[in-house]
Amino acid sequence: MSIQSENIVEFTPSQEVSFPNVEITRIGLAIQELAQDLEGRYYELQKIMHITAQVNAGMYLEEILESVYRDFKDFIPYDRIGFSLFEDGGNVIRAHWAKAEYEPLRLGRGYSARIEGSTLEMIIQSGQPRIINDLEAYAKQKPESKSTRLVLEEGIRSSLTCPLIANGTPIGFMFFSSREPNTYAHAHIEIFQHIASQLAIMVEKGKLITKLATQKEELLTKNNELERLNNLKNSFLGVAAHDLRNPISNIKLAVSLMMDQRFDIPEDEQQMMFTEITNQTHYMLSLLDELLDISHIESGKFSLDLxxxxxxxxxxxxxxxxxxxxxxxxxxxxxxxxxxxxxxxxxxxxxxxxxxxxxxxxxxxxxxxxxxxxxxxxxxxxxxxxxxxxxxxxxxxxxxxxxxxxxxxxxxxxxxxxxxxxxxxxxxxxxxxxxxxxxxxxxxxxxxxxxxxxxx
The missing domain is CATH 3.30.565.10 (Histidine kinase-like ATPase, C-terminal domain)
Structure with missing residues (x-):
């Protein structure tokens, strides 16, 4: 087999390969865009790692949300963030937290609505965030939506509603809102989807930590109350032992003297002794009544008929x-x-x-x-x-x-x-x-x- 030499081109180091200037510019811009995209993604990753580290350090739910509000502005534009959780077995959604660049908030903590038949139900079913870039137009289509009317009164014009799903279970929503129309794009959905699972897990952990902290505080309060009641009981016993002992001793002595036939006690002195027995008995009954009164009040058995x-x-x-x-x-x-x-x-x-x-x-x-x-x-x-x-x-x-x-x-x-x-x-x-x-x-x-x- 022979190879024909005219089909082979040899290059020497001194020779140059030329490309059109337009192509070089295009490649350069593409590389620059890639670098910027990688830099942006690296920055996003750093932010997510920062927030995750804070959560893993044991942050409470409200602190997590404050951190989201502070740190996410570079990823997603907003003037307001709202956070809601499912209740009643997933049939009700309740606002648990909201923060904005303005006051007052018309739709704040405690607002609740049923999920069935709402547009939020469709978001949960699809698992995908929803963009509304013209809330005024949306309100005309959905006049029954009270939450939309409330945020419109705050001046909100665009919204990005993101479902939070932890381990396959919907737990709530994150609402990003802007006072400008046409704020949100598909790119913002992509950014949220990058952090959605981590954020949902953070929220679940924050809920757990907050619940444990609340239970700890409740236990501490109950322990303090039990300690106070125990001290009160000891005081009762101490008073009963001390303040009842003397009257009982006096009554016993008076009765013993009157019963002892060796003593011929004049009638007027006997009358004085009976009077003293009556007074001591009245005092003991008053003391016992007052002890019982305080006991009923402290135990919560006290009631009024007004x-x-x-x-x-x-x-x-x-x-x-x-x-x-x-x-x-x-x-x-x-x-x-x-x-x-x-x-x-x-x-x-x-x-x-x-x-x-x-x-x-x-x-x-x-x-x-x-x-x-x-x-x-x-x-x-x-x-x-x-x-x-x-x-x-x-x-x-x-x-x-x-x-x-x-x-x-x-x-x-x-x-x-x-x-x-x-x-x-x-x-x-x-x-x-x-x-x-x-x-x-x-x-x-x-x-x-x-x-x-x-x-x-």
């Missing part, structure tokens, strides 16, 4: 009843004229409030003194006050006044006993009515206790 109460008649009865008891100390209780009208309250609990405040005023007032009950009717509430001429309260006393088992520097003027629970219970009962309680006092100038009730 009804309109004519305050003039009610307070007149309270003052008359306590005047009979106060007369033993020469103390007089005066009721200032009460405006016509009713308060909304539980009658039994309101009587408990007034009994506590008036009996306290009598207890801490000197003999031959005066106590004044005064009322003011405001636009939507009553203010009732009880003023005494007792020793008054120091600032230290006022800080402890409404706490459980409070022990004050001021002492009852007639040797009366105090459990230290009455005002603590009164405060709880008034607050359960939606009212407030307070005190105004300076040492040596008496004290004025006041509380408010809603008008009926």
């Amino acid at each position: 009804e309109p109460i004519e305050l003039s008649d009610f307070l007149t009865d309270v003052v008359q009843r306590h005047n009979r008891l106060a007369s033993a100390k020469g103390t007089s209780i005066h009721l200032d004229p009460v405006p016509a009208g009713s308060a909304l309250a539980d009658p039994m609990r309101l009587q408990q409030i007034m009994d506590n405040l008036v009996s306290n005023a009598v207890k801490y007032s000197p003999e031959q003194s005066n106590i004044f009950v005064h009322t003011v009717k405001a636009e939507d509430e009553w203010r009732v006050s009880v003023q005494d001429e007792g020793p008054g309260l120091t600032q230290s006393d006022q800080q402890r006044l409404f706490k459980d088992f409070a022990r004050l520097s001021a002492k009852p003027t007639g040797g009366e006993k105090s459990t230290g629970l009455g005002l603590a219970i009164t405060k709880r009962v008034i607050e359960a009515h939606g009212g407030q309680i307070g005190v105004e006092s300076t040492p040596g100038s008496g004290a004025t206790f006041w509380f408010t009730l809603k008008r009926a």
Whole structure:
């Protein structure tokens, strides 16, 4: 076989190959575009890796969304991002987060809508993002779409709605929105699809972390409440052991003396002993009632039967009843004229409030003194006050006044006993009515206790 030499062309290093200038320019531009595209994709990848790293560090859901809002502007244009999750087994979509370059947001957290029959249902079925570049025209076609009307009121004119699907399961939507029409193109869909799966997994992880954090906070709150109730129980037991021991011992001693035939106790002394037994028994019953009251309030078993109460008649009865008891100390209780009208309250609990405040005023007032009950009717509430001429309260006393088992520097003027629970219970009962309680006092100038009730 022979090879003909005229078919072979040899090149030497000194020879040049020439191409048309147009072709060289085209190749150069193509290489430049490829480099820019690779650079853009590398930048996108860096951003995604940055966000993923933050999520893997344990970011909460809201922090993930804030990061998306901050970092995604280089990929997808937007003036607003909304984020919604499925609820009710996928039948309802609820807005969980939204952020924009403007205020206010008309469509914000908490907005919900049913999926069935909506255009969002079609997006989930297709698994593909949807572009609407003229929301005003879309609203005319879909006048029933409340969410469209709301974002139009915000000034939004274009939207890119992207489904979030984690491990094959739809979990929600990401809404990119612009105040300019014709903002979105297929290229933006491609960009989102590059990050869609990672973003959905981030969201799922963020939801889990947020849920765990919420559960942890709830457990901590419950543990603190249990600890508080346990301390309260221990206080109850301590008070019961201490404050019931002495009365029981006194009663036991008095009964033993009266039963011992070796002692011939005069009738008047026996009467005094019976009176003391009665007083000690009354104190123990009062203490047990107050302990049970606080126990019911703290355990959530406390309830009110609210009804309109004519305050003039009610307070007149309270003052008359306590005047009979106060007369033993020469103390007089005066009721200032009460405006016509009713308060909304539980009658039994309101009587408990007034009994506590008036009996306290009598207890801490000197003999031959005066106590004044005064009322003011405001636009939507009553203010009732009880003023005494007792020793008054120091600032230290006022800080402890409404706490459980409070022990004050001021002492009852007639040797009366105090459990230290009455005002603590009164405060709880008034607050359960939606009212407030307070005190105004300076040492040596008496004290004025006041509380408010809603008008009926």
